[in-house]
């Protein structure tokens with residue numbers, strides 16, 4: 001079955017992403033690409049036969065409202081433009097003309113459609129790109145903007161979106177997004193979409209804790225398991241903007257792109273600029289359906305090494321804070337190895353004069369007092385224990401009190417006539433400058449080589465301010481995008497030159513989680529909040545967009561150092577086992593009994609992690625329910641794992657049965673329940689989906705369990 005088909009006579013182009021259709025129509029007389037259909041599967045001939053949408057029927061209406069693939073500023077258009085331009089003479093409105101289109105096919109694996117447009121008598125061309133991959137319902141879209149003349153003045157792209165995603169007309173619209181703050185990321189909010197323009201954005205130069213570049217729209221009726229949902233995510237790690245537009249007439253479209261308002265792109269003669277990819281997913285299987293489609297897409301088309309199982313890591317941050325020394329890290333490494341950790345990560349404090357957060361960032365040589373013989377002895381010790389060796393780094397930052405800043409004060413983002421706003425005693429280095437990215441690449445590569453570093457935790461602990469570029473390009477707001485591109489470039493070079501290197505993206509927890517950073521890392525630090533109860537909510541929101549295999553989750557001490565909450569070790573483990581398990585507590589203070597229990601849980605995690613990290617994920621209820629869980633089903637459906645939690649004490653009210661979708665209906669599954677509640681059970685996949693299991697967790701608060709299912 002072809003992934004893309006064209007009906008030349010009507011100008012209809014249909015893409016067929018896994019069981020769905022995405023159809024547009026070229027309208028040469030109007031110079032536009034009209035959106036026709038995005039949803040359940042339609043054959044090309046059915047799409048061609050669809051009657052045209054009626055126009056507005058009055059002299060104030062916008063004939064293209066919500067029906068164009070990339071609405072421009074110009075003509076009878078009154079919604080927010082996806083493309084807005086300022087030419088050197090101050091004029092703006094565009095008059096688009098269709099130049100043509102082409103379809104390219106990569107055998108049965110993928111298809112790409114390119115539609116070329118041009119502004120009448122002006123030096124700007126742009127190409128709408130669409131790409132679909134076999135067996136994925138995801139549509140990738142991006143736009144390339146070109147200054148079409150070899151000479152002449154710059155063209156300013158005021159708005160330069162990747163795409164506008166248009167939804168079918170429905171009587172109502174609801175929007176879901178994940179929002180939050182430091183230590184409280186990824187809180188899912190689902191609200192009716194207001195008439196007007198609803199903007200989700202980052203104005204920070206990084207993806208942000210406050211909002212993630214993902215939005216889902218439904219007609220207000222979808223559930224976790226059923227109903228039509230459309231969602232979109234943008235692959236950008238700098239500032240970004242998503243505008244959900246609900247017109248008073250009743251249409252809905254979502255404009256996605258890099259940069260916030262005022263972040264313009266200046267195109268010099270003969271140059272081009274390509275927007276980040278925006279992905280769109282439609283599913284009739286509810287919110288769970290779009291999440292699973294995104295998870296599979298991340299695994300199959302985004303992550304650089306998706307098949308590598310994520311190791312059980314130990315991280316020293318909560319145990320030793322900045323006080324890392326050779327002696328205390330060695331002690332922790334010994335204890336971590338005994339528990340079964342596979343990777344030992346030394347967090348902040350190992351370099352420069354980093355006695356606290358006031359100094360040292362930028363001076364990336366081992367702290368002389370704490371590591372008098374350098375890091376090699378610790379790296380050798382960790383490797384000798386059979387673990388991999390990881391280091392925390394924050395390459396984009398510099399402390400004012402550092403040799404680097406004293407040598408290169410011009411390397412930071414700064415406007416010469418403005419007072420720099422220092423945060424956490426640090427400033428941001430300008431990664432749009434090759435001198436800076438070359439320096440970063442050089443010391444990182446040298447450090448990786450010198451200490452056999454297998455893993456980097458790449459941190460970023462403040463947002464931009466006075467974000468000018470000191471060099472020759474002052475006050476260019478494009479820095480809000482270009483800095484992130486510089487970071488991507490360094491990561492790409494490091495991965496190319498150190499193919500075994502693994503990277504965790506961190507920005508004070510989950511402040512830089514997006515599809516672009518995932519294309520060059522292996523996992524992300526989800527949140528600095530490691531309280532297992534808070535984490536259930538954070539993980540629930542995270543799972544809307546991103547798969548479990550990239551969700552780094554640690555078991556830390558109790559009472560939790562941030563929240564003071566006391567939670568049993570078993571519950572903390574069950575919570576962290578829902579992603580890429582790590583340990584972050586002070587193991588030297590754990591009792592023998594706790595360490596034994598932890599070793600058992602880690603061993604169990606290793607047995608189930610293939611299913612957790614690479615399986616399909618089904619959310620079973622939500623943290624708003626008295627108890628909820630997550631089911632992971634292996635790709636061949638021969639195995640499944642359920643993690644289930646209840647924070648409060650059981651009530652006498654019955655909980656809904658635990659129905660398990662996604663299994664092989666004909667297979668008989670044998671269940672093992674690590675809480676012992678269920679006893680021995682063998683039941684078909686069909687019965688587990690239709691009837692389910694008693695939901696009951698053991699009595700008492702902080703109750704949890706892990707169920708393993710093996711089918712035959």
Ligand code: DGJ
Pocket residue numbers: 317347348392459461506507508509525527528
């Ligand atoms: C913020 C991170 O999220 C923490 O895990 C830790 O690495 C600190 N930075 C270190 O400064």
